[in-house]
Amino acid sequence: MPKLSSEHQYCILCGNDELIPMERYKAAHLCQCLKCHLVFSSQQPTSNEIETLQKGKKWKDHITDDAYRRYAHILDRFEHFRKNGRILDLDCSHGEFLEMAKERGWEVYGTADTREALEICRSKGLEMYEGALNVEIFAENTFDIVCARNILEHIVNPNEELKKIRKIIRSGGLLYVTTPNFNSFLRFRLREKYSIISYPLRLVYYTRRPFKRLFKMNDFRIMETEASGVSISKRQIARAKSTVPITEESDFIEWDEGLKESWLSRFQKKNLNPVFSFLGIGDFLKGWFVKP
Ligand SMILES: [Zn+2]
Known part of the structure; x- marks a missing residue:
């Protein structure tokens, strides 16, 4: 059958x-x-579908102590790359990560797609630019570090976008990336019901091999990749069809105010994370890529 032009x-x-x-995964x-x-949506969303998606974007301002601890750990490791002290967080949500970086003396920059996110971040005193992937406004070799957390799964021209991002990182600088892992334990268990699989919200689903390949192809040195993060609590499984955007942080964000993190989910996270990471079936791929 001939392919449609939108495919x-x-x-x-x-x-x-x-x-x-x-x-x-027809749906x-x-x-x-x-x-x-690589697994991806053969269908390209219409501009209407994308607009509806943007309007529906919901974020909570509150992140838990766990998320702060994890951010702190990442920022500790970022110190190794500090030279000019500039850091850019692409599609930075409500800027929690940048706020923490700023407290540590980084010169911080963020991008966001929605007016709400831009306003919230600006009210926090963060330097913000409209358009999640609007990186051409920055001069070449500007940043010690660029963070691309949970955006790769939305990008259907990854080589092109990565080339642009690479330009604005200084030589020896870092690109830190996270994206859902298609080979996660939860996807094997829930199959097409896995909430991460959601059109047109996410269009590209990486596993470790294509993830590494993308950055190798675009002249990055792979410093480290892992597939970690566990979110197997019952409520997340029950929420498998939820439309709430699930991100790396979802595990730590209480979307429903009434639901508190249980001792069981804490136990699972603590004990299963190393095992899942070893097996490469954690929920998120995380990569540290250096521009040579
Ligand atoms: Zn291919």
Whole structure:
């Protein structure tokens, strides 16, 4: 059957034209590239679909102590890359991460798509720019560090965008990336009901191999990748069809005020995280990529 014009003809990562539809994930239009194994939506959303999505974007201002601890740990490790002291967080939500970086003396910059996020971040005194991937406004070699947390899954031209991002990082600087792991324990368990799989919210689903390949292809040195993070509590499984955007932080954010993190989910996180990470079936891929 001929492909519709709104469908991808080639793999968005490696350009191969052998794409096999994934029947089980039909609702999200998923296909897989036979060559690089990337999973992505063969369907390109219409501008209407994207607009509706933007309007529905919901964030909570509150992040828990766990998230702060994790941010602090990441920022500790960022110190190794501090030279000019500038850091950019792409699509920085409500700027919690940047606020913490600022407290540590970083010169912080953020981007966001929605007026709400821009206003909230600006009210916190953060330097903000409109457009999550609006990086061309920055001069080349500007940043010690660029963070691309949970945006890769929305990008259907990753090589192109990565080239632009690479330019604004100084030589020896870091690109820190997180994105949902398609090979996560939860996806194997929940299959098409896994809430991460959601069209048109997410269009690209990485596993470790294509994740590494993308950054190698774009001249980054892979310092470290891991597939960690556990969120197997019952309430998240029950919420599998929820429309609330699930991000790396969701595990730590109490979307429903009435629900507190249970001792069981804390236990699971503490004890299963190292195992899942070792097996590569954690919920999130995290990568540390250096521009040589
Ligand atoms: Zn491919």
